[in-house]
Amino acid sequence: MKKLLLLSCVFSILTLVSHPHDNEQNEIMGEISISNCPKVVVKGDGYNEDGTEIMHSNDRMAKPEMNVIISLHPLNFKPQLSLTQDAYMTQTEQTFIPNVLPVTVGSKVHFLNEDEFFHNVQSYTPKSRFSIGRRAPGISYSVNIKKVGVINLLCDIHSHMNARILSFDTPYFSRINADGSYSLKNLPDGKYRIEIFHPHCDKITDQVELLGGKVFNFNYDLSIKP
Amino acid sequence: MRLQIQLSNVFKRVKNSLFLIFLFVGVSSHLNAQTTFKINGLADVEISKGGSSSHYYYNEIDQNHTDLRIGIAQLNLVGQINFGKQWIFNTRLLLERDKGQKFENFVIPQLNIQWLSKDRKVGLTIGSFTNPFGSFNKKQLSIDRNFIGLPLAYSFHNNISDKIGFLEGMGDIEKINIDGSIQWGTSNIYYGGYTTGAMFSWNIKPSKVNWKVALVSGASNLQKRFTSPLNFGVISRLKIQPTYFWEQGISISHGTFFQESEVSPQLTDLKDFTQTIIGLDYKLGFGFFEFSGEVMGVFYKVPEFNGEDYLFVTGSDTRNLNNIAAYLDIKYEPPVLQGSYIVYRIDHLDFGKLDDDNDPTWDNKVLRHSIAIGYHINQHILARISVSTQQVDNKNWDKTQRTLRVVLTAHY
Numbered sequence: 001m002k003k004l005l006l007l008s009c010v011f012s013i014l015t016l017v018s019h020p021h022d023n024e025q026n027e028i029m030g031e032i033s034i035s036n037c038p039k040v041v042v043k044g045d046g047y048n049e050d051g052t053e054i055m056h057s058n059d060r061m062a063k064p065e066m067n068v069i070i071s072l073h074p075l076n077f078k079p080q081l082s083l084t085q086d087a088y089m090t091q092t093e094q095t096f097i098p099n100v101l102p103v104t105v106g107s108k109v110h111f112l113n114e115d116e117f118f119h120n121v122q123s124y125t126p127k128s129r130f131s132i133g134r135r136a137p138g139i140s141y142s143v144n145i146k147k148v149g150v151i152n153l154l155c156d157i158h159s160h161m162n163a164r165i166l167s168f169d170t171p172y173f174s175r176i177n178a179d180g181s182y183s184l185k186n187l188p189d190g191k192y193r194i195e196i197f198h199p200h201c202d203k204i205t206d207q208v209e210l211l212g213g214k215v216f217n218f219n220y221d222l223s224i225k226p
Numbered sequence: 227m228r229l230q231i232q233l234s235n236v237f238k239r240v241k242n243s244l245f246l247i248f249l250f251v252g253v254s255s256h257l258n259a260q261t262t263f264k265i266n267g268l269a270d271v272e273i274s275k276g277g278s279s280s281h282y283y284y285n286e287i288d289q290n291h292t293d294l295r296i297g298i299a300q301l302n303l304v305g306q307i308n309f310g311k312q313w314i315f316n317t318r319l320l321l322e323r324d325k326g327q328k329f330e331n332f333v334i335p336q337l338n339i340q341w342l343s344k345d346r347k348v349g350l351t352i353g354s355f356t357n358p359f360g361s362f363n364k365k366q367l368s369i370d371r372n373f374i375g376l377p378l379a380y381s382f383h384n385n386i387s388d389k390i391g392f393l394e395g396m397g398d399i400e401k402i403n404i405d406g407s408i409q410w411g412t413s414n415i416y417y418g419g420y421t422t423g424a425m426f427s428w429n430i431k432p433s434k435v436n437w438k439v440a441l442v443s444g445a446s447n448l449q450k451r452f453t454s455p456l457n458f459g460v461i462s463r464l465k466i467q468p469t470y471f472w473e474q475g476i477s478i479s480h481g482t483f484f485q486e487s488e489v490s491p492q493l494t495d496l497k498d499f500t501q502t503i504i505g506l507d508y509k510l511g512f513g514f515f516e517f518s519g520e521v522m523g524v525f526y527k528v529p530e531f532n533g534e535d536y537l538f539v540t541g542s543d544t545r546n547l548n549n550i551a552a553y554l555d556i557k558y559e560p561p562v563l564q565g566s567y568i569v570y571r572i573d574h575l576d577f578g579k580l581d582d583d584n585d586p587t588w589d590n591k592v593l594r595h596s597i598a599i600g601y602h603i604n605q606h607i608l609a610r611i612s613v614s615t616q617q618v619d620n621k622n623w624d625k626t627q628r629t630l631r632v633v634l635t636a637h638y
Contacts, residue, residue, distance in 0.1 A: 042264055044265055046367055046370070048316035048317075049364070051427075052347065052429040052436065053429065055432060116434070124605035129564045130564055131564045133559065
């Protein structure tokens with residue numbers, strides 16, 4: 001019995017050492033600079049339509065620099081996921097807003113047509129194919145996001161419209177601020193893969209270890225892979 | 227050997243064109259730091275079979291390829307250079323089957339530069355651009371089309387030629403050889419869908435009212451970019467959106483199209499002969515349904531040709547001939563199979579009387595039914611199968627111009 005108790009104590013200690021300590025909450029912050037993006041040659045919108053018939057929204061959330069997402073993916077523990085609430089993507093002036101929408105997998109994304117004409121939302125991404133059909137202005141339509149990864153969105157009525165949903169199996173993600181700064185709090189001790197997604201640049205990945213309830217500073221340049 | 231020479235000519239033309247475009251791209255990239263390049267490619271591989279009386283000018287199936295045929299039908303390279311936000315250079319290189327025959331016809335249908343005002347409300351385009359008439363011309367790439375074939379107004383050749391004017395039974399009965407080629411007439415609107423000149427675009431109320439007017443090098447049925455004599459045309463379209471589910475277009479086209487030929491010296495002024503089109507196009511959508519189509523009245527002022535003595539008929543200087551063309555597409559996208567659709571088209575071409583009500587019509591009425599099923603295998607591959615049958619009044623080849631076409635479109 002004593003041996004069993006001793007073994008149990010040793011096992012508990014080992015578990016505490018090898019797993020993150022719930023009370024140790026870390027924070028990371030830093031800056032993302034974009035020195036060599038976007039690409040000069042990009043995929044076109046298909047048929048070259050008369051420019052006066054193509055609308056582009058000036059909304060700040062349509063701009064690429066406002067659609068950079070940083071995410072931390074735990075490597076040695078499984079985080080608890082909660083569904084992303086109020087995940088809205090609008091179609092305004094023939095533009096998806098925001099252009100990149102991060103959510104946790106299983107969340108519902110609500111599409112809202114704010115134009116005075118029809119829009120559609122299509123995805124041909126494998127395992128996440130859907131079409132919401134032509135949707136009238138002012139009516140929202142929800143889609144349950146079941147796949148982890150990037151889900152590319154199109155409007156088949158307006159071929160120049162495109163956007164992405166980033167579906168994560170981690171709760172640790174954030175949109176980068178307009179000045180390039182970011183901050184993520186309440187990160188348990190552990191090893192993480194950092195991913196930085198930009199709609200027009202190559203994705204950056206890095207691996208870090210956060211320990212001891214500290215504040216860590218990581219800066220990245222989207223033109224240079226670490 | 228002949229094929230080798232033809233192919234080498236095609237490759238030479240493609241190479242020269244690409245060289246010029248890349249030179250332009252290279253120079254422009256140094257001119258403006260904000261320059262961006264957009265590129266798309268598209269290829270169609272087609273399996274086709276036509277009824278025994280098929281002809282490219284009647285159902286787009288070449289008469290020598292009515293049996294099961296497989297091959298590349300077209301290759302496209304679409305390019306756009308944006309010099310900042312106000313200047314845009316557009317081009318499209320196309321290698322396609324020459325009138326449904328050999329895969330050797332290289333053309334640059336789109337080559338233009340467009341200036342846009344800062345708010346993109348006003349634009350000016352110069353060069354070769356999409357004919358602004360109607361709604362179908364905008365569907366230049368096959369991925370934008372419900373069907374593989376074109377509507378009758380864009381493909382069915384009627385009894386009016388740009389060299390000899392009106393002749394009953396032109397092509398299939400009357401084989402009139404002018405300048406070395408048999409006259410088959412023309413379709414109401416050139417199937418290529420492009421025209422050359424200058425176009426003014428005005429987005430009067432964004433998404434609600436858009437107006438375009440173009441001064442171009444001829445009527446909408448003109449197939450050549452540069453003609454002799456130089457022709458002239460005006461084409462305009464007003465697009466309005468009465469409500470969110472309804473897009474309505476009103477178009478007009480007027481211009482000359484007659485060409486110099488071995489018989490044209492018989493005529494005093496080739497610019498007397500004109501084509502005028504008034505058209506309505508519409509698109510209505512509800513959920514997974516879409517109704518779209520066009521109706522157009524086409525009016526010709528042309529001379530009449532006598533095929534026996536190769537002389538234009540004197541006495542009646544010009545004939546005023548007209549036809550009505552209309553089609554309706556009914557499309558449904560089943561939500562249970564995302565990326566798929568089924569579409570039905572009813573397409574009609576009706577010709578007016580020659581002189582008075584007791585006379586026969588100047589060409590034969592055509593009624594075509596088509597069904598197509600399409601499926602986007604993924605974002606870059608579209609598969610379509612389409613069948614059609616057409617009824618042509620008073621022709622012994624009535625109902626023998628059925629078509630079966632299967633196309634796999636790869637696009638980037």
